[in-house]
Amino acid sequence: MNEKQTSELTVAGMTCGHCVASVTEELQEISGVNDVQVDLATGRVRFTAAQPVSDAEVQAAVEGAGYQLA
Numbered sequence: 001m002n003e004k005q006t007s008e009l010t011v012a013g014m015t016c017g018h019c020v021a022s023v024t025e026e027l028q029e030i031s032g033v034n035d036v037q038v039d040l041a042t043g044r045v046r047f048t049a050a051q052p053v054s055d056a057e058v059q060a061a062v063e064g065a066g067y068q069l070a
């Protein structure tokens with residue numbers, strides 16, 4: 001019923017593939033989120049979600065991984 005929504009954000013402080021994996025994993029734990037794509041060089045993160053995801057959930061996930069929204 002709901003259309004997939006694409007979100008984009010920028011995460012500060014990622015330096016390697018492990019950082020990318022951590023952020024990806026945390027975001028995927030938000031219900032409805034999939035297709036998380038992280039560009040390490042720019043910090044840009046894109047994901048699609050099958051249901052609305054709040055900014056607070058995204059921020060909590062990023063911070064839970066140990067990073068900050070830029």
Ligand SMILES: [Cu+2]
Pocket residue numbers: 014015016017018019020
């Ligand atoms: Cu790292």
